[in-house]
Amino acid sequence: MTRLFNDPAAFAxxxxxxxxxxxxxxxRPVTGGVVRATATPAGQVAVVIGGGSGHYPAFSGLVGRGLAHGAAVGNVFxxxxxxxxxxxATAAHGGGGVLLMYGNYAGDVLHFGQAAERLAADGIETRxxxxxxxxxxxxPDESAKRRGIAGDLPVFKAAAAAAEQGLPLEDVLRVAERAGARTRSFGIAFSxxxxxxxxxxxxxxxEARMAVGLGIHGEPGIGEEALPTADEAALLLVETLxxxxxxxxxxxxxxxxxVILNGLGSVKYEELFVVYRKVAALLGDAGVEIVDPEVGELVTSFDMAGISLTLTWLDDRLEELWRAPADTPAYRKGALGDPEPDRDRAAATAAGQDTAAAQDTAVSDAAASGTTAVPVASDASRRAAGAVLAALDAVARVVDAHAGELGxxxxxxxxxxxxxGMRRGSSAAHRAAHDAHRVGAGAGTVLTRAADDWADKAGGTSGAxxxxxLRSLGTSLGDRDAPDAARVAEGVTEASAAVRRLGGAEVGDKTMVDVLVPFADALAAATAEGMPLAEAWDRAATTATAAAAGTADLLPRRGRARPHAEKSLGTPDAGAHSLALITRAVHGALLDHH
Incomplete structure (x- = not known):
C-alpha cells in the first residue's frame, strides 16, 4: 500500500x-504539469501528453527530447x-501546433477535447x-471504446519522434494513428x-487466483483464473495478443x-525478467522478430501487483521512430546531441527562480485568492450570491460526509x-465561491469561478x-438580476442538456444523467406551476432520489464500469447517487437562506 504521504488530497x-x-x-514546472527544460524548437510540433497521477513514469517522466514536450498531470487516477x-500546451507550443495525446478514458477525452477547443480559439492549431x-x-468491433494502458508509450514515442524530425502537425497525427492501430496490450494482476x-x-x-484483463486505475479484471507460474503467465499474455x-x-x-513487458507497481524486475524469457521464446517460436524490447515499470498503478504485455507491430517507418533516440527522466534510448541553449531560462534557473513557472504561480495564486477583477454585479445579484455560497457549502459538507460511501x-x-474526486472538487468550488463572494461578485461569477476550480481539482469525468x-447555472443566472425560480430552472435545464452534449450519455446508460434529466424536468414543471423555488426544488430532489435508486437495476453502457457491467447490477451508479445527495442538501440550504 502507499504509506508515505502527508495530506492525501495534496499527494499528487x-x-x-x-x-x-x-x-x-x-x-520545468508550469501550472498543470511540466514541460521540457529547454524550449520547443521554433516551428516544431509540440506533443503534449497527460493523465492522472499514480502511473509514474507516465506521464511526467516521459517529458524530454525525443519524447513529449509537456505533460499535464491530474490528481490521483x-x-x-x-x-x-x-x-x-501553451507553455510547450513552439509555433508548429500541438498534438494532445492521452489514454482513452471518458474524463481524459472530455478535458483534452475542451482544451483543444480553447487552444484553437487562441489561434494554436491543435489535434x-x-x-x-x-x-x-x-x-475488435468496438476498438474505439478500448482503454489506453501501457500501449501509451510506443504510440507517444512514435508521434514525438516524428515531431522531432520536423514533420508538420497532420503528418505527426497520422503517425500516431498508425502506431495506435498497430498496438495491442493485455494484463493480469494478483492484487x-x-x-x-x-x-x-x-x-x-x-488467494491462489489472478485477475485477468485489468485496468490501470484500480478497476478489477474482467475475470479470474488460477494463479499461474511465470511461464504460464507468459503463455497467456502471448497467446491472447x-x-x-x-x-x-x-x-x-x-x-x-x-515488445513491452510492463510492471504495474509491485512486481519486481527479477520477476519480470523471469516472465520475459518465456515471452521472448514464445514470440520467437511464432516467428516474431523482437525490436528493442522494454522490460520494467513504464505505466504503473501505485502498488498493484500485476503485469501487462504490449505488442506494437512495426513497419519500416514505425521501427525507425521506435528506435529513435530519446532522453527523459524515466526513458532513455540512443544518443542525442547537446540541446540548443535557452539562455534566458538557464539564467533564471541559475538564479534559483524559473521565470515562466513564477508567472504561472502568480496567476494561479491571484485567482485562488480572489484578487483578480470581478465583473460589475447588481446588489440583487450579490445578495443572491450569498445563497449560492450557502448552497455550495452544503454541497461540500454532504460530499465530505458521504465520500467513503461513494468510493x-x-x-x-x-x-x-x-x-x-467529488470531495476535492466540491471543497475547491466552495473555496473559490467564497473568495469571489468576498470581493463582491454576483451570483453568475461566483458559480463560474466555482465551476473552474471544481473541474481543476477534481479532474476526471465528474470534474468536467x-x-x-455550475458554469451552465452561472451563465443562466448572470450578475445583473435577482434570479427567480424560473431562471434557476432554466439554468438546470441547460446544465442537463450541456452534460449530455459533452459526455454523450443518455438516460438508461447508468450515469449521473439518469438523475440529472428527471431532476431538471421535475424542477421545470414545478416552477411552471408557480411553485416557489424551495418547494419546487424539494419536489425535484425527491424525484432525483428515486431516479438514483433506480440506477441499481441498470447495466452501465459508458465509463470505466462498462467492462464490468454485470458486477454493478444491484448497486446504484456512484455519480447518480452523489447528484441525488447534492440536490437534497441544496434544498436544505435554500430553506435556511429563505
Missing part, C-alpha cells in the same frame, strides 16, 4: 513538486482539467489522439492497488514488433475514486461534468 501536487525538483535537467492541459490498446476492455490515505485496496483477488492481429498483419511469422459504490465495478453544470 507534492509528488509533482518533488519530481520537478529531482529532474530539473529535463523538465483523475484526468487533468482542460485549464491545466491548456496551460501546459488530439486517444490511445486505445487494451484488448480486454472491448472487442489491487491502495490509494494514499486508504486502508484497503480498490479490489482484491482471492497473437489471437488479435492488426488488419494488415495476417500472420505474425516474419513480422517485427516492439465503495464506485469500486464495485469502477476504480473507487468517485468520493475522493460538474464544472459544466
Amino acid at each position: 501536487d507534492e509528488a509533482l513538486e518533488g519530481f520537478t525538483a529531482a529532474h530539473r535537467r529535463w523538465v 483523475a484526468s487533468p482539467s482542460a485549464r491545466q492541459i491548456h496551460s501546459v 488530439a489522439f486517444a490511445v486505445a490498446d487494451d484488448i480486454s476492455s472491448a472487442g 489491487g492497488c491502495t490509494l494514499p490515505g486508504a486502508d484497503h485496496p480498490l479490489f482484491t483477488v482471492p 497473437l489471437k488479435e492481429l492488426p488488419d494488415d498483419v495476417a500472420d505474425p511469422a516474419g513480422r517485427r514488433a516492439a 465503495r459504490i464506485d469500486a464495485v465495478a469502477g476504480d473507487g475514486d468517485h468520493g475522493i 461534468l460538474w464544472g459544466t453544470i
